[in-house]
Amino acid sequence: MADQTIKLKRNVTNTTAPSTSDIAVGELAISAVDGKIYLRKTDNAIVASEASVYTVPSGTTTTVIGLTCANVTSTSPIKVSIRVYDSSGTAHFFVVKNAEVFEGGALVAVGGDQKLVLETGDIIKVVSDTASSVDTIVSVMEQS
Secondary structure, eight states, X not given: XXXXXXXXXXXXXXXXXXXXXXXXXXXXXXXXXXXXXXXXXXXXXXXXXXXXXXXXXXXXXXXXXXXXEEEOSSOSOEEEEEEEEETTTTEEEEEEEEEEEOTTOEEEXXXXXXXXXXXXXXXXXXXXXXXXXXXXXXXXXXXX
């Protein structure tokens, strides 16, 4: 690597993802509003860091009864990964990795007969290969 300089840009006003005109290839941008980090890749795609979509409250056991990710862009397909952080084992586990979701489509990762039981401090995280491309709905039952 010829250039070892890390350039950081930041957005403190909204959650809009940067465009290719905002950041150069290899450059990082930070959204101080929602805590996401964006990177422009050599293919000009801008990817975002994982977003925590649900954290189990203290003293609670949670049953996830629904988890849906929708492609909200005109990009088809996007690739979505969903991971669970197990706070008791300090490890991440994939629920789904790089699942393709086509334009106008949705991925139902948990629903119907499938359930996911989480403990205090566990976190569900979602990331897409395309910035600002996925909306996530999590339905839970919490028990203290």
